[in-house]
Amino acid sequence: MSNVFRLDDVSKSFARQGETFHALDGLSLSIPSGSFFGIVGTSGAGKSTLLRLLNLLEQPTSGTIWFGDQRLNGLKGAALRDYLTKVATIFQHFNLFHGKTVLENVTLPLAVRGVSKQVRVRKAQELLELVGLKDKERAYPSQLSGGQKQRVGIARALVADASVLLCDEPTSALDSETTTLILDLLLKVKQQLNLTIILITHSWSVVRYAADSVTLLQHGKVVENGSVRALLQDADSYLGRQLLPAPDLGARPGDGWVRYDLILPDVRTQSTFFSEVAKRLDVTASIVSGGIERLSGIDAARFKVDFDLHDRDPAIRDSLSAILREKSIVLGKVA
């Protein structure tokens, strides 16, 4: 898969009250085209700065940023405007223009590019239909709910046929129900318009819900990075475990019981997992805690399970480990 962006050793520092603050510190990252790329991190990790380098609201202090084979450093004027046709942005606070109707907001990117009124209105109406706001074209932003405003933001971003959509905490100002609706919409437009979506968020649930690739930023550096599938299958992955949290509820396992921390990457094809293991070894299994998450379209599960090996031949432990490893990802034998 080709990359839509490549960042080579990118740093960005700001002077703050006489001190230099390194928002990004020698960051290297490739963003595959066609992905729904989630960038997570706490505030101050450098997520916003990273996104602002991609839409050129900021220039890196050092390092190179590539958009395909176009070098983005120092891009300005007509070349910058041309680039911004291909790479659009939506915002946490929507940033719609208050004095313009929904339709005028959505047609603006076309109007400033000299597209004829007839064409831009038709195009804007198509986009408004796609985001489900066809009946709101004459409304002003102040008359819309937060979710509706973000829909307008999405329509405005995509009206000029962008191929990449940058999302700056797009659901952080929305309630959880609206968040789900907006993420569903992003997944839908990604599919229909063949987009690459790059989304920054501090919310694990947003990443879980929508992303197929995830990067964890900390102190301006990439800590971990990969496709959700690969992260889940890597027993050592911190991100993989964050994507599939399993609270530790039960007390310590009883005498002679062994507890495993397991990931089932695809629950639908593994629905008989426990009965199969129990049958093959004739052991009793007890689920201590667990959860199922839909991760980039796959229902993955993580369980903490106790197996009763009391009074059993010691060799059964090896057989159990072998079967578990064959059928699932063993994050660890807890006790």
Added chain:
Amino acid sequence: MLNRDWKVYLPDFWEALGQTLYMTAGSGVLVIFFGIVIGLTLYLTAPNSWSPHPIIYHVVNTIVNIGRSIPFIILIVILIPVTRLIVGTPLGPVAALVPLTIGFTPFFSRLIEANLRELDQGRVEAARVIGVTTPQFIFRILLPESLSGIIASATIILVGLVEGTAVAGAIGAGGVGDFALTYGYQRWYTELILISVISMVLLVQFIQLTGDIWIRLRKHKR
């Protein structure tokens, strides 16, 4: 004995009212135009703004500050040679447009600068990532988004100009202020002072009400 019938001076009053309206409207158009141009310059060239330009910003900023620090009545006198150069005479309503415009533009520029700064950074960045040019930013985003504030400022400045015409009237511009002083104050026609005051109150009310209604009609656009 002087003729104490104040009604014979009514034709003079109507002429004076016409001069006041002319001076307010004429200087209003000029002040609003130059004020928006200068306010835009201050906004756009300020540090961390759309296209920062420290030299232009500091020069314009200093000129505006100097303009604002000279009392209007003194400014009229200082500007007599300039007025004579532009209009040919320092007297009359047309001549008054020069000091009125120069006197009120700096304050109005500041009001406009403050109105434009109301546009939050988020919308400015949205404009940037849409890829607008500077003229497009000014005419399609900055001014339309700030229009309610600009109307409010224009209302303030027009009311100020009504008062300014009275001051200018004191030194030969004509207008209702001059009329009130000449006939009312110096010749003791209390009725004429009263008419003058009522006409000014009505004029100010009209300006304020028009501004308020216009802003109220834009309530969804803010």
